[in-house]
Amino acid sequence: MSTYDAIIVGAGFGGMGAAIQLNRLGYDNLLILERESDLGGTWHVNHYPGLAVDIPSATYSYSFEPNPGWSRLFAPGRELKRYAEHVADKYRLRRYMRFGTEVTGAVWDADRAQWTVSRRDGDPVTAKYLLTATGFLSQPRKPDIDGIDTFAGKVIHTTDWDDGYDLSGKRVAVIGTGATAVQLIPELAKVAAEMTVYQRTPIWVSPKPDLAVPPALRRAFAAVPLTQRIARWAGSAVLELMMVTGVLHYKQLPAANRLGERWCRAHLRRQIRDPELRRKLTPSYSFGCKRPTFSNDYYPTFTRDHVHLETTPIARIDATGIVTSDGGRRDIDVLVLATGFDLWEANFPAIEIIGRDGRDLGKWWRENRFQAYEGVTVPRFPNFISLNSPYSYSGLSYFTTIETQMRHMDRLFTAMRARGATEFEVTQHANDEFLGRMREKIGDSIFALGQCSAANSYYFNPHGEATLLRPSSTANAHREAGRFPLEDYSFAGKG
Structure with a gap:
């Protein structure tokens, strides 16, 4: 041994x-x-x-x-x-x-x-x-939904993505709206013929300053490491304000939490004009109870004609589609599980x-x-x-x-x-x-x-x-x- x-x-x-x-x-x-x-x-x-x-x-x-x-x-x-x-x-x-x-x-x-x-x-x-x-x-967590194992189409969990499978022209259902789904859903909407997102819990989303790092700045980071340490400190300070101050020290500084929530609500208002859709995408829990995330294209995806947001609970899944608790049914070709982890x-x-x-x-x-x-x-x-x-x-x-x-x-x-x-x-x-x-x-x-x-x-x-x-x-x-x-x-x- x-x-x-x-x-x-x-x-x-x-x-x-x-x-x-x-x-x-x-x-x-x-x-x-x-x-x-x-x-x-x-x-x-x-x-x-x-x-x-x-x-x-x-x-x-x-x-x-x-x-x-x-x-x-x-x-x-x-x-x-x-x-x-x-x-x-x-x-x-x-x-x-x-x-x-x-x-x-x-x-x-x-x-x-x-x-x-x-x-x-x-x-x-x-x-x-x-x-x-x-x-x-x-x-990885597989959702406990009646009949999920009977679905005859393609099932993909985000942790086991099939890079060789072409979703172009497919009817896609996505279960889950956590941080992974926020990244994935806009990409799937680009190729799917029709996509339905089944949401149990909305997520707080703030603007994403996702800029390309210019080559000159990358060279500066490599030549003068202090410049990157400053960038690291600045990024860490923002995260500390959002998570530690606004969430963990809520009693002492509730204003920091309210600032984070208002920032996300303003982002949602700017991107979603339909009040009913905006209501569905607005969390009913306090900012920070669940890990928030960043995105510029998640909300606009739901304004596209071929993308649907479903908030009625799923009753069951059968061989060809998903049935919600109100009796609604949607036939699909692909079931994507963005259901996170156990x-x-x-x-x-x-x-x-x-x-x-x-x-x-x-x-x-x-x-x-x-x-x-x-x-x-x-x-x-x-x-x-x-x-x-x-x-x-x-x-x-x-x-x-x-x-x-x-x-x-x-x-x-x-x-x-x-x-x-x-x-x-x-x-x-x-x-x-x-x-x-x-x-x-x-x-x-x-x-x-x-x-x-x-x-x-x-x-x-x-x-x-x-x-x-x-x-x-x-x-x-x-x-x-x-x-x-x-x-x-x-x-x-x-x-």
């Missing part, structure tokens, strides 16, 4: 960041297991028409590895995939990666003080440390993880509360780092979260080795104190004080608690990652 210093599950940006940090700490005997055929996580899996990053590109990269070559302010998905490949090559991470390897579970072996990781097609492997970087949005049921955690004394992480989270100290570690799970945990997501750029967790790892592993130890485990007291602090802070947010019941937001877990986002500023999260009390951990073993 092969043994490693650390096993990382997932070869997306989170997993690569963890590997880079472990290398910095002196660990080189690593194994990165990835179920997909290549690296890049969501930017490898997703390649639907219109795919692009939904925040300014300058903020969507490692701060220590900026990319001066983004072609647009909101870079298309293929550029994110190339950036992932660049990072893997520059930091020599491919040597650790094993693709097409599905991890089925991991068990802590207290006698040997190591993790045993099981693979669906392969022998188990062991490591001193286990890091899960499976991403927040990695388990975040809480299938992704927290994405694999079975058994810690000390047989504690099952998924079962424990569901029977108690979803919780993780600083969004990174969990009591009774020694030598375990969870990179997609409750209260870990900080800000709107995933890289903010990744680098905060890398900083936490640096302080934790450095302290462990300074003590001559090889094992770490967060104490129950520290975990409980952190959970209490987060629950108190979330009480100031839009999630507690706003109207979120109609949002159907993945921010909320099955208990109805908003435990995905960390209710603090990104600066605070980064600062605490480098200053948390070392006594919050117990250390054991001998190096």
Whole structure:
């Protein structure tokens, strides 16, 4: 049985960041297991028409590895995939990666003080440390609609897009109006003969300043990195105002939230003149209860003659079409599922993880509360780092979260080795104190004080608690990652 210093599950940006940090700490005997055929996580899996990053590109990269070559302010998905490949090559991470390897579970072996990781097609492997970087949005959700499996036409989920299938002249139905659909729907409308969008929950959409980045500016970014750092700071400041101030600090600064909502409402009014259509596209929940997005062409798509917005609930799907609860029927050729991901049921955690004394992480989270100290570690799970945990997501750029967790790892592993130890485990007291602090802070947010019941937001877990986002500023999260009390951990073993 092969043994490693650390096993990382997932070869997306989170997993690569963890590997880079472990290398910095002196660990080189690593194994990165990835179920997909290549690296890049969501930017490898997703390649639907219109795919692009939904925040300014300058903020969507490692701060220590900026990319001066983004072609647009909101870079298309293929550029994110190339950036992932660049990072893997520059930091020599491919040597650790094993693709097409599905991890089925991991068990802590207290006698040997190591993790045993099981693979669906392969022998188990062991490591001193286990890091899960499976991403927040990695388990596609298929809608639970009566008869969906009886549809005889073409079915495409956005996470498994069929690039070889021609939708030209087809009657297309799209289920879902989240951030993915906002990007996809305008592109499908260009080729479909007829398209019907089935909307359960509208989404807040703001203008998208999606400008091409002039070659001269790209050269300036490459020649003078400070210029790109300034652009990154500016983009981050806007996101911080929208998400952290307006959403998480709603009690203290409700005006910031109202500003975001009014900005989106004005955008909708400018683009949709029909009051009835505008009413259907206007969310009934508070701004920020669900992740907002940017688009200039989403709303105008619904004004085209061959595009229809259907807000009546779907009753069933049969071999040739969709029937709504009012008896309406529409025959279709293609069913597109833009229904997002199963975040809480299938992704927290994405694999079975058994810690000390047989504690099952998924079962424990569901029977108690979803919780993780600083969004990174969990009591009774020694030598375990969870990179997609409750209260870990900080800000709107995933890289903010990744680098905060890398900083936490640096302080934790450095302290462990300074003590001559090889094992770490967060104490129950520290975990409980952190959970209490987060629950108190979330009480100031839009999630507690706003109207979120109609949002159907993945921010909320099955208990109805908003435990995905960390209710603090990104600066605070980064600062605490480098200053948390070392006594919050117990250390054991001998190096």
